[in-house]
Amino acid sequence: MWKYFLFLCIGSVYCEYKYETKLFKVPLDHFGYQRNETFNIKYLVNDEHWDSSSGPIFFYTGNEGQIELFAKHTGFMWEIAAHYRAKLVFAEHRYYGTSMPFGNKSLDNEHIGYLTAAQALADYADLIDFLQGESMHPRYPVVAFGGSYGGMLAAYFRIKYPHIITGAIAASAPVHMYPGMVPCDVFDRIVTSSFKVANAKCVENIRQSWSLIRKYATNTTTSEWLHKNWKLCDPIKDGKDIDVLVEFLQSMYETLAMVNYPFPSDFLVSLPARPVRVVCQYLNETLDGDKLLEGIGKVLQVFTNYDGKSSCVDYKKGNDYGNLDASGWDYQACTEMIMPMCTTGRDDMFEASSWNYTKYAEDCHRKYNVYPRPEAARIQYGGDRLHAASNIVFSNGLLDPWVGGGILNSISKTVTTVVIIDGAHHLDLMPSTPYDPATVQMARTIHRQNIDKWLKEFREQRRRH
C-alpha cells in the first residue's frame, strides 16, 4: 500500500500532479463534410512512468468542464500509473475549457451545434489513433476512465469504438436516465434517502421548510429577515425571486448528496468531509418558524461559504455547479442528454413538481433555437441494452443520486457492475484518503483486477495477430 501513499492528496489540498498540456487538431464535424473547419482540443499527458514499448494508455474521457479539474480529482488514475507503467492522458471535451471551435463565440447559437457526445468521442478516437502512431495494429492497450457524464462517455467509447479502447471504467454514469427508462423522481428520492441516512429529522425539517420559506418570502418584514439572516446578496422581491431561491436550495441539497465524500473536497464546491452530515447537524431536531429557517440558513452558509471567500449568498447565479462550466451542459441537456426530473413531495423532501416535456422543449427552443431529440440517446447508445458490449465496468455509489440512472446489475461476464454502498458521486475515481470506506477500496481493487484482465486480453490478441 505504500506506493499509493506518495500520491495521497486529501480533499481540498491541491494535489501536485504534473502533466504536459498539449493540443490536438480535430475536424469540427466528424460525420459530414459540409463544414471542413478544424480546431484544437486540449489534452494533458503524464508519461513519467510509461513503458513506451508496450505500456498502456489510461485515457480520461473529459466531461463538461475544464479538463484540469478532472485530472486533479481523478486520483485513481494517478495512483495506479506507476504500477501499470502507464501513460496518463486527460482529454478535454470540445466546447469546454479552452477546447473551443470558435473561440469565445463557440457557445453562441450559431456555433454551438457541434457540441455532442458523438463528436467528442470521435475527437478522442482520433487522438488515440494519433497516440498509437496511426497504426493498423496498435501496440498500446487503452483503458478509458470517466466519472458522471465522463463515465457515460467512457462506456459509450467502448461500445462504439471497441477497436480503439480495450476497456472502460465508467464511474457513476447515468446511462439509463433517458426518457422512459426510469421514473423521473428517482434522482430526488435518492437525494432524500442520502439525507435520511445522515438524520431522519433533517429530511423532515427540509420537507417542512418550503411552505415556510414561501410564507416568509411574501411578507416584507420576514422576507427582509431572510435576506439578512441568510446573508442573501439580493433581497427577495417577487414570486420569481422566491422560485429562484427555492430552486437554488433544492439544487444545494442535490449537490450536497452528490459530493457527500468522506473527506473535505473542492470538487464542485468547497465543502467539509461528509457535508450532508455536517449540514444536518443544524436540522437534527424538530424545528419550526424562525428556528427552522435559521437552521436552513446555516446549511446555506456551509454550502456557499465553507472556504470563507463569499460575502453573501448569490442565489440568483443560476444552476451553476461552482467549478463546472454549466453553460455547455445546459445546451447538451437541451439536445440529446434529456434526463427527465420530477419530485413528488411524498417520496422525497421537495415540493412536488412534475416533468413537463413540452415546456422543457419550448424553453430549450427559446434559449437555443433547437428542439431536443429525446429519443436520440436511446437510439445511439441503447440505455441498458448492452448485451453485445464487453469490457465495461459500471460503478455506482448508493449515496449518489445519479445511481438512479446507473447500471446496477451485471449484464454479462464482461459488462459488470460494482456497487459502493457508502459512496457518493464517482468516489472510486477520487484520490485515495485514510477516510475511504472499505467498500470504495474494494471497488478500486475490482477496477484493477478488470484492468489486469483487459491488458492481458489485449496482449494475447496482439501476440496472435
Add this chain to the structure above:
Amino acid sequence: MWKYFLFLCIGSVYCEYKYETKLFKVPLDHFGYQRNETFNIKYLVNDEHWDSSSGPIFFYTGNEGQIELFAKHTGFMWEIAAHYRAKLVFAEHRYYGTSMPFGNKSLDNEHIGYLTAAQALADYADLIDFLQGESMHPRYPVVAFGGSYGGMLAAYFRIKYPHIITGAIAASAPVHMYPGMVPCDVFDRIVTSSFKVANAKCVENIRQSWSLIRKYATNTTTSEWLHKNWKLCDPIKDGKDIDVLVEFLQSMYETLAMVNYPFPSDFLVSLPARPVRVVCQYLNETLDGDKLLEGIGKVLQVFTNYDGKSSCVDYKKGNDYGNLDASGWDYQACTEMIMPMCTTGRDDMFEASSWNYTKYAEDCHRKYNVYPRPEAARIQYGGDRLHAASNIVFSNGLLDPWVGGGILNSISKTVTTVVIIDGAHHLDLMPSTPYDPATVQMARTIHRQNIDKWLKEFREQRRRH
C-alpha cells in the same frame, strides 16, 4: 426445396416481388444540431409472411443506388421470408434514388456534405426504432443484410448499433480495403485471375491489347477503323480520348469479373450467364493486329449491347455502373471511402498505373471542394480489428475482385466468414437459380444457420429480461 421454387427468378427475368413503398422522416444531421432540417428516406416493406407478434425484421441496409434495384436482386431475403415469418424492409441510402435531402440540388457541392456512412446508419437505426414502436425492449429481432458497400453498412451497423440489430450478413463487403490495409493492386490482380480461370489466353490477349489500342488510336486510319469496328459513338480524337477509352475498357473487365454470375443478369448491366467465359471465347487463341482488336471489339459488344438496345458504345459516359447511381458514390470515394487502387501490368493484365494519393486528393478537391479524410474509416470502423464485435458473417466469392478487401478468416466464434470459391460479387444474396454452384448453396445454408442462432439468442435474452 419446393418453397424456394415459387420465388425463382432467373437473372434478367423480372422477379415479381411485391412491396409497399413508404417514407420515413430523418434528421439531416444526426450528430449535431447546427442544421435542423429533416427529409424523407424511402423504404420498401413486405410483411405478407410476417408474424407481427414476434417475427423477425430482415433489414437491407441500402447502398449506392435506388433501393428497388437491391430489393430486386437480393432474392435470398425474399426466399427465406416465409420460413422465418419475417417482415422484409429495404431502406434506401440517403442521397440515392429518391431519398434526397435537398431534392434535385442534393448532389450540389453546397448540399452533399451529409452523405456519409455514419449518417446513413443513423437513419437506419431511427427507422428500426420506429418499426419497433420506439420500445425500450424491442420485440422483433432484426437481422441486417447487405452486399458490397451495403455489406459494409450491414457489418458496421452491427458493430455500432448492436442494441438495434441482432446480427448481420455482410456479403462481399470490402471492409479491409482502406489505405494501408491491403496492397493497392489486389483488386485488379483478382480481376485478372478471374479471367485466367476462364481462359489463360484471354488474359494474354488483353494484356497485349493496350499498346496496340494506343498505336491504332494515334493513327488517323486505324483510329477510324477502331471507331467503326468497335461501333464507338464518338471518334478517338486525341490523347485524352485514348485515355478515356482505355479506362472504359479496364472498367469493363473489372465489372465483368464482379458480375460473373452463373445466370444471365441485369444487376449492373445486362449480361449473359458467366460473362467472363462468354467474352473470353473471342480471345481464346493467341491474336494480334486487327484480329486481336476485333476480338476486343466483340467483348465490347457483349458488355455494352447484350440486350440489343444500344446503337453504339458510349465510352465517354464515364465510370458509371449502368444501373447504379455513381454520382453520389464518387463523392463518398472522395471523402471517407478511400480505397487505393493501382495496377502493375505484371501481376495483372492492365497497363501499369500507380496509386497517387496526392493527385487523387487534389482531383477530389477540384470536384467537390473537399479533401478526403483517408484515416476516417479506419478510425470509425476499425478495418479487421473486430475482436469485440459479434454476430457478423462476412461472405466473399473468390471470383469477385472485391474479395481483396474482404475478411476471409473467421475473427472469433461470432464474427465468422464464408468463402464461396466460385462466386462473384455477393452471389449468395442473389435469387437462387438452378445454375447455382454447390458452394453458394452451402453459403446460404450457413447464413440460415447463423440467422437461426441469432434469433434464438435474441429470444432467450428477451425472455430473461
